[in-house]
Amino acid sequence: MYDFEFDRPRTIAEAVDALRQEDAQALGGGQTLIPTMKQRLAMPSRLVSVREIAEMRFVRPADGMICIGGATAHATVAAEVAAVFPALAALAGQIGDPAVRNRGTIGGSLANNDPSACYPAAVLASDAIIATDRREIAADDYFQGMFTTALDEGELITEIRFPVPERANYQKFEQPASRFALVGVFVAQRAGGVRVAVTGASDDGVYRWVEAEEALTQRFHGDAIKGITVPEDGMISDLHGSAAYRAHLVAVLTAQAVAAAG
Amino acid sequence: MNKLSMTVNGKPVTGEVEGRKLLVEFLREDLGLTGTHVGCDTSQCGACVVHVNGKAVKSCTMFALEAENADVATIEGQAAEDGTLNTIQQAFQDHHGLQCGYCTPGMVMSAAALLRDNPRPDADEIREYLAGNLCRCTGYHNIIRAILAASGQEVAPLAAE
Numbered sequence: 095m096y097d098f099e100f101d102r103p104r105t106i107a108e109a110v111d112a113l114r115q116e117d118a119q120a121l122g123g124g125q126t127l128i129p130t131m132k133q134r135l136a137m138p139s140r141l142v143s144v145r146e147i148a149e150m151r152f153v154r155p156a157d158g159m160i161c162i163g164g165a166t167a168h169a170t171v172a173a174e175v176a177a178v179f180p181a182l183a184a185l186a187g188q189i190g191d192p193a194v195r196n197r198g199t200i201g202g203s204l205a206n207n208d209p210s211a212c213y214p215a216a217v218l219a220s221d222a223i224i225a226t227d228r229r230e231i232a233a234d235d236y237f238q239g240m241f242t243t244a245l246d247e248g249e250l251i252t253e254i255r256f257p258v259p260e261r262a263n264y265q266k267f268e269q270p271a272s273r274f275a276l277v278g279v280f281v282a283q284r285a286g287g288v289r290v291a292v293t294g295a296s297d298d299g300v301y302r303w304v305e306a307e308e309a310l311t312q313r314f315h316g317d318a319i320k321g322i323t324v325p326e327d328g329m330i331s332d333l334h335g336s337a338a339y340r341a342h343l344v345a346v347l348t349a350q351a352v353a354a355a356g
Numbered sequence: 357m358n359k360l361s362m363t364v365n366g367k368p369v370t371g372e373v374e375g376r377k378l379l380v381e382f383l384r385e386d387l388g389l390t391g392t393h394v395g396c397d398t399s400q401c402g403a404c405v406v407h408v409n410g411k412a413v414k415s416c417t418m419f420a421l422e423a424e425n426a427d428v429a430t431i432e433g434q435a436a437e438d439g440t441l442n443t444i445q446q447a448f449q450d451h452h453g454l455q456c457g458y459c460t461p462g463m464v465m466s467a468a469a470l471l472r473d474n475p476r477p478d479a480d481e482i483r484e485y486l487a488g489n490l491c492r493c494t495g496y497h498n499i500i501r502a503i504l505a506a507s508g509q510e511v512a513p514l515a516a517e
């Protein structure tokens with residue numbers, strides 16, 4: 095990989111300043127960015143490490159919400175939200191492997207928005223808010239297609255605020271080589287209704303399965319989505335699974351998530 | 357170049373590194389600790405697992421500068437000064453938990469992290485914890501047996517299930 099200048103700011107304000115410099119990029123846990131730099135698919139001239147910024151590392155329950163600092167490691171989320179939001183803890187505890195979970199951060203995962211990543215499904219289904227150094231972004235506005243988000247150049251994810259659902263579950267059908275989701279479905283039920291977010295399946299990245307949401311809001315049971323077909327148009331097709339296979343998994347995993355959410 | 361200091365296997369070390377120097381490169385090239393291996397470019401094999409401040413991490417997926425002032429433990433620090441293997445290492449030997457040995461440093465460091473959190477894991481928990489440690493030789497059964505044995509549990513005499 096090419097060399098770069100390395101900044102280790104201590105505060106969000108310092109990090110935002112550092113990110114204004116030309117060709118600077120944030121470094122979270124590095125679990126995506128470092129392999130990408132090894133392949134020279136990314137070659138920033140300055141890396142701004144945000145992982146040790148104390149004001150970005152926390153898990154804080156607050157009035158029906160759970161707020162998580164942008165630089166919080168997956169392993170910390172898995173351990174610390176287990177009592178309040180078990181579906182989110184289980185999701186974090188299934189990301190990659192223990193070493194990845196010890197370094198990787200929620201902010202890094204959301205900024206990256208890999209089409210097969212797990213957190214985007216939880217954020218979108220829970221209707222969470224992504225807070226940055228300059229604004230708050232609703233989940234529905236944040237995800238804009240594979241590896242594409244509403245973030246501007248140099249914008250830093252400082253916090254994610256999840257309204258805690260009444261019932262929720264994440265079902266991940268693991269792609270065993272990468273350990274990402276071949277398909278993953280997060281189902282969340284709140285007073286206002288049910289939301290269903292699907293990762294790993296669509297060419298457009300994480301999305302809401304609206305037909306299932308409507309049916310499950312009427313009746314929260316796996317049978318409610320029987321007969322709703324998932325079109326294979328626009329589904330990812332690769333050597334790990336065809337578009338038809340992924341479309342099939344979306345329905346199966348949704349029913350399983352509803353059953354497991356109990 | 358950036359100045360760097362950390363503790364490795366209980367000893368203070370210093371160095372001068374470029375930003376891009378990976379922790380595994382600092383260990384192997386600058387400190388001569390070549391027990392930590394590199395098996396891939398994609399952060400998937402786990403041959404490079406070390407502990408940083410008590411947590412298992414892939415030293416190929418962390419810059420040396422990110423370990424500034426950290427307490428790092430590598431495979432070289434596992435055996436006693438006189439070469440006596442620790443319990444996990446001895447169990448790998450006794451239960452044929454290695455063949456070529458390339459994955460073994462990472463396996464032993466991951467196993468040590470697991471047993472610190474969970475002193476008596478069952479076979480499924482061990483497999484789950486080792487999801488990020490690949491072995492091309494053993495077929496894993498004997499690695500699982502070694503870790504069960506290292507945690508003081510009975511192991512069946514046969515390798516294959």
Ligand SMILES: Cc1cc2nc3c(=O)[nH]c(=O)nc-3n(C[C@H](O)[C@H](O)[C@H](O)COP(=O)(O)OP(=O)(O)OC[C@H]3O[C@@H](n4cnc5c(N)ncnc54)[C@H](O)[C@@H]3O)c2cc1C
Pocket residue numbers: 119120121122123124125126127128144164165188189190191194197198199200201202203205206208210211212213249250251252272273274275398399400488
């Ligand atoms: C073997 C392996 C298995 C994995 N399995 C899974 C899996 O099952 N599910 C899953 O979801 N993920 C998986 N991952 C990815 C992992 O979750 C990464 O940790 C995550 O995608 C990136 O987070 P990071 O903190 O490591 O970010 P980095 O790699 O440091 O950064 C990723 C991107 O985000 C930007 N960035 C980082 N932090 C911020 C911030 N706070 N604000 C704005 N931008 C930021 C960076 O500039 C970069 O563009 C896996 C990774 C590996 C290596």
Ligand code: FES
Pocket residue numbers: 393394395396397398399400401402403404405414415416417
């Ligand atoms: S060398 Fe393969 S994961 Fe580090």
Ligand code: FES
Pocket residue numbers: 453454455456457458459460490491492493494
């Ligand atoms: S013993 Fe050869 S790779 Fe594991």
